[in-house]
Amino acid sequence: MGTLLITQKEIGELVSMPEVIDAVERTFRGMGEGTVINPTKLHLDLGDGESGLPYRAGMNSMPAYVGWLETAGIKFIGGWEDNPGKGLPYISGMMLLVDPRDGRFLSAMDGTLVTALRTGAQTAVALKYLISEPEDPVIALYGAGAQGRTQAEAIASSFNVKEFRVFDIRQEASNVFAEEMGPKIGVPIRVVDRPEEAVEGAHAVVSVTHARDKFIRNEMIGEGVTVCPLGSFRECADELILSMDKIIVDHVGQTLHRGALKEVSESGRLKEEDLYGTIGEVVAGKKKGRENPRERILCIPIGTGAMDVAVAALAYRKAMEKGVGSEFSFI
Numbered sequence: 001m002g003t004l005l006i007t008q009k010e011i012g013e014l015v016s017m018p019e020v021i022d023a024v025e026r027t028f029r030g031m032g033e034g035t036v037i038n039p040t041k042l043h044l045d046l047g048d049g050e051s052g053l054p055y056r057a058g059m060n061s062m063p064a065y066v067g068w069l070e071t072a073g074i075k076f077i078g079g080w081e082d083n084p085g086k087g088l089p090y091i092s093g094m095m096l097l098v099d100p101r102d103g104r105f106l107s108a109m110d111g112t113l114v115t116a117l118r119t120g121a122q123t124a125v126a127l128k129y130l131i132s133e134p135e136d137p138v139i140a141l142y143g144a145g146a147q148g149r150t151q152a153e154a155i156a157s158s159f160n161v162k163e164f165r166v167f168d169i170r171q172e173a174s175n176v177f178a179e180e181m182g183p184k185i186g187v188p189i190r191v192v193d194r195p196e197e198a199v200e201g202a203h204a205v206v207s208v209t210h211a212r213d214k215f216i217r218n219e220m221i222g223e224g225v226t227v228c229p230l231g232s233f234r235e236c237a238d239e240l241i242l243s244m245d246k247i248i249v250d251h252v253g254q255t256l257h258r259g260a261l262k263e264v265s266e267s268g269r270l271k272e273e274d275l276y277g278t279i280g281e282v283v284a285g286k287k288k289g290r291e292n293p294r295e296r297i298l299c300i301p302i303g304t305g306a307m308d309v310a311v312a313a314l315a316y317r318k319a320m321e322k323g324v325g326s327e328f329s330f331i
């Protein structure tokens with residue numbers, strides 16, 4: 001048997017968002033129960049435009065083993081800052097799946113859509129345990145790009161969302177997003193001019209931008225709000241991070257050195273013991289999620305290879321069942 005090659009288009013046709021959410025939730029539970037192995041991602045720095053290599057990019061290799069699927073794998077993925085200006089996706093990634101019993105490479109597939117799907121699903125799963133208004137929440141969404149789309153899709157498929165309020169530094173991107181995603185998810189999408197406008201009366205704030213300017217400030221976030229900064233750089237002000245009632249992450253090792261917590265952690269102002277726990281522990285019932293309607297909760301799903309392996313394994317199994325993909329032998 002060779003390796004099954006699966007394209008992005010095929011993945012999109014094989015798996016639905018509710019299936020992805022289910023796979024991601026089971027995988028978080030496995031992380032909490034200890035049946036998932038997920039080492040800290042390894043970063044390859046391709047330069048930031050000011051120092052190092054000239055590519056304004058970085059790549060992560062993200063291996064994992066997911067017990068409930070008995071599958072191992074790795075994603076190799078990066079973000080290229082100049083790509084959107086060239087009409088190319090910011091993210092580029094590939095996945096490899098391995099049978100842990102004999103090392104056969106079961107599948108090689110596109111990792112870009114797998115990433116977007118699981119990134120949306122991981123927020124939707126976390127919010128199930130953390131949001132203060134599970135009935136008809138209002139969601140502020142920062143960043144109307146590729147991840148913004150799957151965030152909206154996954155959250156809309158998990159909650160009866162009253163309204164998404166979308167802010168992007170490029171208003172044109174927000175307008176296109178609203179036109180495209182409103183009919184697709186069947187939820188009103190309001191484009192706003194300022195980040196502050198998006199959070200008025202919102203129950204959750206989801207941020208998937210390239211921001212480095214810490215634009216989500218402490219005074220913007222009222223009681224009962226859950227804030228999920230997923231961007232790879234710095235979206236939240238330090239005072240916000242340091243004053244939240246609970247900080248919940250997907251992976252302790254990764255979140256202390258990447259994304260929202262990097263600066264406060266590396267400067268010693270936030271320590272590992274200041275983290276309340278992981279999404280996995282909450283989903284596995286080892287720790288409580290939201291405990292009262294007033295808590296301000298910061299939840300950071302920085303992204304783990306385990307979620308990618310789970311979604312890729314789901315696509316692979318369905319591809320095998322349906323005879324989708326093309327087999328290739330590397331030997």
Ligand SMILES: NC(=O)c1ccc[n+]([C@@H]2O[C@H](COP(=O)([O-])OP(=O)(O)OC[C@H]3O[C@@H](n4cnc5c(N)ncnc54)[C@H](O)[C@@H]3O)[C@@H](O)[C@H]2O)c1
Nearest residue numbers: 090143145146147168169208209210211230231232302303
């Ligand atoms: N946590 C995770 O698991 C995970 C997974 C994938 C991507 N990411 C990160 O999410 C971010 C977005 O990725 P993407 O693939 O959607 O990129 P994208 O380029 O498709 O979209 C990003 C959008 O954010 C907007 N934006 C940039 N700066 C902004 C700001 N200050 N305020 C508001 N909007 C702003 C851009 O105009 C763009 O529309 C990146 O930082 C990426 O690395 C995180």
